[in-house]
Amino acid sequence: MRRAQLPLSLVEVALGAVLILGVALGFALGTPAPDTRVPQLEVYAEDTATILATExxxxxxxxxxxxxxxxxxAFERERHxxxxxxxxILPENVLFHVETPHGSVGTPVPGQVTTGTATVSTGSGTVRIEVWYA
Structure with missing residues (x-):
């Protein structure tokens, strides 16, 4: 009995085509872009804290x-x-909430929103700054 065999070059062409299609598909679909929102929000919060802490x-x-x-x-006098x-300090599309030991300013933080946070300790208490996109 004779067995039929595929020519080796045909197998190589098929494997090469699969490899090329796989690479092309990888480029076409790509990978999801990293979420840059959180790091940028953290920078906004830290920058705001730094400015207020040195101003x-x-x-x-x-x-x-x-x-x-x-x-x-003093908080009531300086609140506004x-x-x-x-x-x-912040861009127009960024909302904020600043919490101090004596009260807060800004918009209350909504639930289920990505925020950036910075905390500053002073001799009289801690100030927490949260920012998020509007």
């Missing part, structure tokens, strides 16, 4: 954040200025 105060203390957290009275300042 001179409007009235007294050494920095704007220390001025805001020193007492409830802090809200305006953070809004000017």
């Amino acid at each position: 001179p105060p409007r009235h007294d203390r050494t920095t704007r954040l220390q001025e805001v957290v020193v007492s409830e009275r 200025a802090l809200d305006r300042r953070v809004a000017r």
